[in-house]
Amino acid sequence: MNRSARLITPHLINPHQSTQTPTIQNGEAHMTDSLRDTATPTAQSAAVDLNAPVDLPNRIDVTDLNIFYGDFQAVEGVSMTINPRSITALIGPSGCGKSTFLRSLNRMHEVIHGAYVQGSVVINGHDLYGPGVDPVAVRRKIGMVFQRPNPFPTMSIADNVLAGKRLNSRRMSKPDAAELVEKSLRGANLWNEVKDRLDKPGSSLSGGQQQRLCIARAIAVSPDVLLMDEPCSALDPISTLAIEELMLDLKRSYNIVIVTHNMQQAARVSDRTGFFNIKGTGKPGKLIEMDATEKIFSNPGEQETQDYITGRFG
Numbered sequence: 001m002n003r004s005a006r007l008i009t010p011h012l013i014n015p016h017q018s019t020q021t022p023t024i025q026n027g028e029a030h031m032t033d034s035l036r037d038t039a040t041p042t043a044q045s046a047a048v049d050l051n052a053p054v055d056l057p058n059r060i061d062v063t064d065l066n067i068f069y070g071d072f073q074a075v076e077g078v079s080m081t082i083n084p085r086s087i088t089a090l091i092g093p094s095g096c097g098k099s100t101f102l103r104s105l106n107r108m109h110e111v112i113h114g115a116y117v118q119g120s121v122v123i124n125g126h127d128l129y130g131p132g133v134d135p136v137a138v139r140r141k142i143g144m145v146f147q148r149p150n151p152f153p154t155m156s157i158a159d160n161v162l163a164g165k166r167l168n169s170r171r172m173s174k175p176d177a178a179e180l181v182e183k184s185l186r187g188a189n190l191w192n193e194v195k196d197r198l199d200k201p202g203s204s205l206s207g208g209q210q211q212r213l214c215i216a217r218a219i220a221v222s223p224d225v226l227l228m229d230e231p232c233s234a235l236d237p238i239s240t241l242a243i244e245e246l247m248l249d250l251k252r253s254y255n256i257v258i259v260t261h262n263m264q265q266a267a268r269v270s271d272r273t274g275f276f277n278i279k280g281t282g283k284p285g286k287l288i289e290m291d292a293t294e295k296i297f298s299n300p301g302e303q304e305t306q307d308y309i310t311g312r313f314g
């Protein structure tokens with residue numbers, strides 16, 4: 001592990017090995033199960049203050065983030081805390097900067113020429129934008145799943161899972177590779193569907209399976225955080241449900257941030273929701289409010305949010 005990767009995970013906590021207190025574990029497990037049983041936001045426990053910063057590894061603290069494409073400011077003044085072991089949904093009209101903001105959380109924003117960020121994104125006590133931090137190491141610890149499933153089409157299913165890992169580390173032995181493929185595909189709820197055809201190309205899978213393959217590829221590198229930008233927008237309802245169930249599983253181990261244009265989806269899967277809005281073309285997007293998902297969808301604090309969730313926007 002190089003210096004920057006260590007910077008970002010100083011606690012060296014494997015997200016798969018739970019070392020937290022039983023209270024928190026039980027609380028999490030309870031919330032997950034009740035959410036899955038009823039699939040409504042009201043299932044969230046009223047006793048838990050979802051807005052309280054959770055003192056666990058991999059919490060993200062964003063402060064005064066301004067995001068630019070050259071002269072154009074796309075996002076202004078965002079501050080938020082993103083708690084680990086939960087799902088945070090980002091909603092808002094097209095063009096309000098949700099994807100831009102998401103990409104700034106793993107330093108993918110700056111791959112665009114002229115693009116830059118002001119402000120801080122702190123995880124585990126270190127600013128991702130601090131001096132000497134290697135953006136490539138950041139992207140390994142904070143993985144991203146995109147709108148359109150993007151497996152390498154001619155690469156086998158197994159090699160797709162290993163692709164990120166192979167970029168990042170020395171050679172793996174065959175048994176180690178096979179083990180990682182199985183573990184990641186199981187983690188992505190895809191193993192049973194593909195275990196007999198691991199050598200077939202990634203493109204032989206359905207869209208929903210391809211997206212789960214991309215999630216398997218993302219978790220194969222053991223990230224701390226998973227960012228998902230409208231991961232279901234290209235999928236049918238059945239595949240969408242499979243991904244939503246997977247997200248509820250994954251939140252036991254990961255800090256998940258999802259951008260979605262589907263408000264029912266945000267209501268079904270997320271613990272907290274942030275609403276972004278934009279005043280007009282050429283203006284920067286802003287975070288209007290962030291709160292427990294149940295509150296945002298039943299009794300938001302801002303009229304703008306109310307207008308948006310009830311379809312009166314625009």
Ligand SMILES: Nc1ncnc2c1ncn2[C@@H]1O[C@H](COP(=O)(O)OP(=O)(O)O)[C@@H](O)[C@H]1O
Nearest residue numbers: 069074092093094095096097098099100101112
């Ligand atoms: N690569 C880019 N270069 C310049 N401007 C961009 C780029 N990507 C997005 N933008 C602009 O940034 C703003 C926010 O876009 P985006 O983050 O994609 O919004 P959303 O995901 O909420 O629809 C928009 O005005 C968009 O045109």
Ligand SMILES: [Mg+2]
Nearest residue numbers: 098099100259
């Ligand atoms: Mg977008």
